[in-house]
Amino acid sequence: MSLHVARPGLLSTVQDLGRHGEQHLGVCPGGAMDPVALALANALVGNPVHAAALEITIIGPELRFEHVTLIALCGAEFHGGLPRNRPVLLAPGTRLSIGRAARGARAYLAVAGGIDVAPVLGSRSTFLPGRFGGLEGRALRRGDVLPLLEDVAELSQERFGALKISDGRSVRWSAPPQTVPDREPILIHAIEGQHFAGFDAASQRAFFDAVWRIAPESNRMGFRLVGPALARGDGDEILSGPTALGTVQVPASGAPIALMADHQTTGGYPRIAEIAYADVPRLAQLAPGGTVHFAKCSLDMAVELRKDVKARVDAVLQSIGWEFGH
């Protein structure tokens, strides 16, 4: 069973929750830029949260579904397409055309049973720079055929049948979106990075005072931030060290880079800040041109934020589970 790509959109890739345990070989975890939206989309079609789905970026694809298929679209709001944040049962032969993002940058289209590409190093996520994972390690192209489970039609009917149906194609309820910004600049929490104290006083202030704009050359590896140039007070060379999701590093140009899902595993630039894990999915919903303001927080507060987000998302996932009779 399969899903046909009539138009690929700007950057549509297969993503799950990423590959872990290989960073010592330089392999970054990767996975969905907005893992919260991915988890919700999966839950809405009855999948485990880590199933592989389609990550859609800024301009959506046009897809043709051969068979009856239960799908859900979560994350950024796109023009056209279909009702968001709820399970939708597509009729055989449906052409689904998703337009341009109206709010947010990335949406996740989950399909009952997940996208059935082969896992590579424990994950189905596409890693574009290394050309592995997902569909042949690349973004979708016109004419591609994405593999779905053999019994996707039966599975879709069965799962949709378990729901309280409103109009035969969808339901009366929807899951509350979690990560799409309603105004900018968005507020993102960050703790001081290891080399924060090495920046001069003006740069230390500027990082948390400025409104930063996402530069056009940003991608899944990192968001380049446009704002005041940051300078170091001490000129010492930094020994190449580790990085993590949300690390903000500052190359010699003075323009910071926030490391995102496909980030390099080590780097030689000073790390001025580390974005709270809880806030990374919201940052991932900014498109180039979007604006962000960083609020300083303590490590303990970042942990509390993460607990809060987890509790809120878990509650939504659980209530979706109840709708499926779990």
Added chain:
Amino acid sequence: MAKFRPLGVAPLGDCAAYVEFSRTLELEVNSMVQRLAVALRSRGLPWLRDVVPALGGVALHFDPGFEGNVLELAAELTQQCLKKGLPAAKEFESEIEVPVCYEAEFAPDMDEVSTKTGLAAVEVVKMHTAAEYRVLMVGFAPGHAYLGGLNARLAVPRRATPRTQVAAGSVAIANEQTVVYPYAIPGGWNVLGRTPLVVFDAGRPRPSLFAPGDRVRFRAITGKQFERMAQQP
């Protein structure tokens, strides 16, 4: 192990921490960091997702479901491993021979390195193949290894202008290190040759040719040998 004490533990966000032992490259510390990383990984803790040995310390990446203080936990786990004793390097390191064609078509920066070092190309090749190297760190990109052990006479700075594309398998030097490019990526190191070996292949049982701690030697091959080896699966 008493002599190895962390300088400190820095947060890498709220899910990871960097246990730092040195702010400069010390080969003895680097080797200890790799042994520590193996010890940490062998604990098999399900909430410890990744253990990444870097040049001067080790990063511990925890599962986001973990709610404790990453700094305290990273320090505690490190302390436990140091106290218990670390595995010997010979228990995990491999010896790897890397065939390299140093001929002109694969060595765009040979002339410049010759000029800067005052050594003829044959001397550069002789020195580069004579040394034994150690993998100090695999990072930046999958399979991208930083090798220490370059003859000090070959130490040249990075190129002033990085190349927008360096071919996969390129063997390049800068300062006192050698790298082997796993993919065609931009880079500023001085390219001396190219290996026909595939440096990283996510689909094979050992995806990365190099792992931290491995001992590496380069062996000069001809262009013909390169072609033949490159065609082998």
